[in-house]
Structures are given as structure tokens and as C-alpha cells.
Amino acid sequence: MAYSERVMDHFANPRNVGELADANGIGEVGNSKCGDIMRMYIKVENNVITDVTFKTFGCGAAIATSSMATELIKGKTIDEEEYQKELKKLQSRLGELHNRLYRKRVPVIITYEGWDAAGKGGNIKRVTGALDPRGYEVQPIASPEPHEKARHYLWRFWTRLPKDGHIAIFDRTWYGRVMVERLEGFCSENDWKRAYNEINEFEKELHDWGAVIIKFWVQIDKDTQLERFTERQNNPEKQWKITDEDWRNREKWDQYEEAVNEMLKKTSTTFAPWHILESVDKKYARIKALKIIIKELEKALK
Numbered sequence: 001m002a003y004s005e006r007v008m009d010h011f012a013n014p015r016n017v018g019e020l021a022d023a024n025g026i027g028e029v030g031n032s033k034c035g036d037i038m039r040m041y042i043k044v045e046n047n048v049i050t051d052v053t054f055k056t057f058g059c060g061a062a063i064a065t066s067s068m069a070t071e072l073i074k075g076k077t078i079d080e081e082e083y084q085k086e087l088k089k090l091q092s093r094l095g096e097l098h099n100r101l102y103r104k105r106v107p108v109i110i111t112y113e114g115w116d117a118a119g120k121g122g123n124i125k126r127v128t129g130a131l132d133p134r135g136y137e138v139q140p141i142a143s144p145e146p147h148e149k150a151r152h153y154l155w156r157f158w159t160r161l162p163k164d165g166h167i168a169i170f171d172r173t174w175y176g177r178v179m180v181e182r183l184e185g186f187c188s189e190n191d192w193k194r195a196y197n198e199i200n201e202f203e204k205e206l207h208d209w210g211a212v213i214i215k216f217w218v219q220i221d222k223d224t225q226l227e228r229f230t231e232r233q234n235n236p237e238k239q240w241k242i243t244d245e246d247w248r249n250r251e252k253w254d255q256y257e258e259a260v261n262e263m264l265k266k267t268s269t270t271f272a273p274w275h276i277l278e279s280v281d282k283k284y285a286r287i288k289a290l291k292i293i294i295k296e297l298e299k300a301l302k
Helices: 066-072 080-103 120-128 174-178 189-209 222-234 244-251 253-267 282-300
Strands: 025-033 036-045 048-057 108-114 136-140 167-171 212-219 274-278
Touching: 080 120, 080 282, 108 120, 120 136, 120 167, 120 212, 120 282, 174 189, 174 253, 189 212, 189 253, 212 282, 222 244, 244 253, 274 282
Parallel strands: 108 167, 108 212, 136 167, 212 274
Antiparallel strands: 025 036, 036 048
């Protein structure tokens, strides 16, 4: 595969994407901000964009916003035969890496955030299907209990961190502070504005401890969410998955998208970058998540 670099003045408002990369290669889009170099890497195969990632070299890290991801990447799908083949191969490799990180005592923290009905649960299921049950724990995060509300909001996450050599998978996370708590008025404006730095410092401490931090945002569009909500509402076996609160949150889509975009921009760092999983096709998102986890673990185990 050929590699090429294209530098533009404004990464958030790119020209024709076809200009950013060779017919088969990776293009880079750079922008200077607060001393950083922010680059968008676009992978193109057979004149089709197959991946977009964002990195910053400097004081922080940049990431595609959820709305930008929807605009830039279309048609992210995988057929059933390829999915089954990739799933088997990747789960086998992840199982091997799990054993190695246990022996090397490397802690791993995998976090999932995303739109309601985006497919977080199914994604987590395919990850845990590759792991030794003795070496991981899934942490489903709901509203804080009274004794948790009496402490700093990060306290309840500190108590759920993995032991050395183990994996903790968070289904929802401390990022609720700058999303649902922000929009529903569960904390003050000063509280959620201060939280960006608090979270970055929290994750830096985890990184310095030696933890591998993998953060996923599971992205779908508004129409896909409506289809899935409707299916759940009309299917007796899935009605437990849908609540009145889900419908109320959907009415605030634009407000949530604004909060999500700000979160992604301000908390994607060199030590804990965000990875966007395009999940209109849930199977595509599952395969992408496994590949990212494997890549990050292999890097940590070198």
C-alpha cells in the first residue's frame, strides 16, 4: 500500500475527500492549534474510504466528532461470510493476547459510550466471548447510588478498576458527567465544564500506572436509532430494552450531539484517544472494535 501526506488549512472543513489520498493509500490532513499538529488519516482502498482516524501531536489529541463521522464515512458494512471468518480469527487472537497480558500483569480498561440502541451490548458480547472469564469483568454503569453521590463522581469508577493483568470493560462511563448529567441538570455548569480536565487527569494517572485505555464511541444516525427503537417497541422479546427515558433522550438528539462532539474534542488524548465505531451495521462495528483492541494490546505487549 502506498502512503501519502496531504496538509490542509482546516481539518474540520476539508475539500473533496478524493483529493486527500492516493487511489490506494493514506492521506493526512493537518492543522495547527494551541501548538498542536492535528492530523486526519484517511485510508483509501480501490477509491473507497475504508477508515478515518484522527491524531494530535502536541498538547492534546483530536478526534472526529460524531456528526463528522456520519458525514465522512458511508456504507460501512460487512457480509455474513466475511464477518464469521473475521470474528473467529480475531477472537482467537484476542484470547492469546489476554493470556499474555495476564502473565505480564498489564491492566486493560475498555470503555463504551454511544447512542442508545447503537449496539454497545452486542459489541461487548463479542469481545468477552474471546476472554477467559477469570480475567475480566464487565461494569454496567447506571445512576449513582446514594453513597456514591456523597463522594466525588469519579470515586465509583476508581472502585471498579481492574487488577494488574485483568480487563475491565465499562458499559457507560465517567463521561456521563459531560453528557447526561450536563443535559439533565444533575450537576452544575461549573461541574461539567471542570470535568474535562478532571477526566483527562484521571486517565493520565491510569496510563502512568501502566493501564491500556481503549475508548469507544459507538456511532449511528438518527434514522437508524428510530428503526431500532421501533423494532424494540414492537417486539415483545425486546421491549425490556426500550424505556420512556430513551424516547425523551431522542427528542434531545441535537443537544446530545453537541455535548458528544465537545466531549470527543476535549478528551481525546495521546494516551487515551477515542475510537469511533460506525455501527449502522453492528457486525462491522464488532469487527472494527476487535481489531482496535488487538492492535492496542499488541503495542502494549511489545
